[in-house]
Structure formats: structure tokens, C-alpha cells
Amino acid sequence: MDVSTYVLLSHEQALRRRLDVTANNMANASTVGFKREQPVFHEYVEQSGDPSVPSAATTSYVLDYGAIHDTSMGAFQSTGNPLDVMINGPGYFGVEAPGGGDAAYTRAGFIKILGSGDLATAGGQRLLGDNGKPINVPPEQQVNLSIASDGSVMSGTNVLGRLAVTVFPDEATVSPRGDGLLAGSAGRVLSAAETKLTSGGVEGSNVQPIVETTAMVDILRSYQTSQRLGQAMDDLRKNAIDRLGRFT
Incomplete structure (x- = not known):
């Protein structure tokens, strides 16, 4: 040749x-x-x-x-569920990686409450708070649950924890894991003042089929x-x- x-x-x-x-x-x-x-x-x-x-x-x-x-944002898709959230700006929700190990990341904001009371993604991975641990909601406080724009998980006026939104200095280090989640390194959890969430919906894909x-x-x-x-x-x-x- x-x-x-x-x-x-x-x-x-x-x-x-x-x-x-x-x-x-x-x-x-x-x-x-x-x-x-x-x-x-x-x-x-x-x-x-x-x-x-x-x-x-x-x-x-x-x-x-x-x-x-x-990294351009997808369109907001309203779901009517007060627990569903969209990240306005850069960053990813931190979740427990399947099988243990380092944390995994996602932009999908579908949130549910597990039988244990922990907040989790639609796939069942427990969401991590800004302290690196899952956020647990006691049964008696699950009725009036909401998520504030800074990521605080609220039951009425009680703060139960705050969702961790992690940003990375280089998006090239963020890569698919193969299970619908992302892997990343050297991330930084945003402070409450830096976190911007919109509740009641999720972020759609930014893919343009025509393109x-x-x-x-x-x-x-x-x-x-x-x-x-x-x-x-x-x-x-x-x-x-x-x-x-x-x-x-």
C-alpha cells in the first residue's frame, strides 16, 4: 500500500x-x-x-x-412537577455512580423520592447535596416539598439540604460513562449564590435534527x-x- x-x-x-x-x-x-x-x-x-x-x-x-x-442550553420543558429542575447555565447535578466509586454527573433534572426518602434521578441514582452526601426527606416533610433557585430543598420553610451543581474548568474532561451519565474530574461545586435553577420543568436536548x-x-x-x-x-x-x- x-x-x-x-x-x-x-x-x-x-x-x-x-x-x-x-x-x-x-x-x-x-x-x-x-x-x-x-x-x-x-x-x-x-x-x-x-x-x-x-x-x-x-x-x-x-x-x-x-x-x-x-454546552449551549436546551429549551425549558415544563413538566408541572415542582421537584423537576433545570440548570440555568453551566454545571451538572452530582449523583452516586452505579456500582460505587467516584460521583457521576447529569443534566437531566427529573427528580423523585425513593422509598428510603432520598432524592434521586429518574434512573434511581441518589442525588448528592453540596456536602457530598445524599439528601434525605423525612416522610412527614414530603408533602410540601419544593426546590429553590439556589438548589435548596425546602419543606415549607425548612431547608433539608441543597442540590450540588458541579462545574468543570475544562469541558473536554467531561465524557460519557456509557450508562446515561457523565464522568468528570477536578470539578467545583457552585455556591448558593452561583447556583441558578428553574423548577417545574427540565432541560431538553440541544440537538437540532436538521443540523x-x-x-x-x-x-x-x-x-x-x-x-x-x-x-x-x-x-x-x-x-x-x-x-x-x-x-x-
Whole structure:
């Protein structure tokens, strides 16, 4: 295989990665709190030691560098449930990770009360307070429960705890765990003054289906172009071999 084939293969691998990310965005267009992803690619340039053609001294390849989240907010979706909340601005709700270990994170604000009295997500993961522990609501105080804009969990005028909203200095460190939650490191819990929540609804996905559909069409056309280039190079090689064969 010559260098040109490797270059095309690196390009097609990048297109495959773009397709996977775009398809995942489309699949989560209605997932509460989902943030669309965008793949990031870097150029890798290989230096040739003694190229026969000076202009071919470097060869450029496409390298997958990962994916970043689009942090723009999704639309507010009213649910009528006073326990459901949306984060206005950056940050994630901290929850107990399934199986233990470090905390996991989510933007999905569906909140329910477990049989134990602990507040939890729709998936059953217990929400963490700003002290790093679950928030428990005694049975007698579950009737008039509400969540204030600073994250305080209120039963009438009694404060039972405050939801932890964690921000990260670099969103690139926040990545999907594979179970509907996110993993992150070096996060900071916002203070009450910094926390801005809206109760009575949740944040919708920020995926725009039309944009993702357009991206998929662009990926398809790019792949078709790459295939045509590969076929053209194969034809050139065959013609070269046929001509060389006439001199032997």
C-alpha cells in the first residue's frame, strides 16, 4: 500500500467517527439534558527522510483527537412537577455512580423520592447535596416539598439540604460513562449564590435534527468522494503496471 492509500484511509476513519457521533446526536434528540457532541481531529504530519519529490517531503494524516460537548442550553420543558429542575447555565447535578466509586454527573433534572426518602434521578441514582452526601426527606416533610433557585430543598420553610451543581474548568474532561451519565474530574461545586435553577420543568436536548441531518449528508458525500479518489488511484497503479509490463 502506498502513502496515498494510507492518507485516504485516515480520512475515511475520520468520516466514520463523524458518522458515529452524528448518529448518536440524532438518537438523543429527545433525551432530557443531552448535549450534542462534536468530534475533534488533529493533523499528523510525517516527515520523509529523503523524498524523491521535494514537494512530498511531508505527508498529512487525519487523527481522531476525541469529542467535545456543545454546552449551549436546551429549551425549558415544563413538566408541572415542582421537584423537576433545570440548570440555568453551566454545571451538572452530582449523583452516586452505579456500582460505587467516584460521583457521576447529569443534566437531566427529573427528580423523585425513593422509598428510603432520598432524592434521586429518574434512573434511581441518589442525588448528592453540596456536602457530598445524599439528601434525605423525612416522610412527614414530603408533602410540601419544593426546590429553590439556589438548589435548596425546602419543606415549607425548612431547608433539608441543597442540590450540588458541579462545574468543570475544562469541558473536554467531561465524557460519557456509557450508562446515561457523565464522568468528570477536578470539578467545583457552585455556591448558593452561583447556583441558578428553574423548577417545574427540565432541560431538553440541544440537538437540532436538521443540523445533524445536514451533517450526515455531508459525511456521505465526503465518503463517496474519498471512494472515487481511491478508485482513481487504483486505476493509475494498474495503468502503470501494464506499461511497465510492456518493457519486460
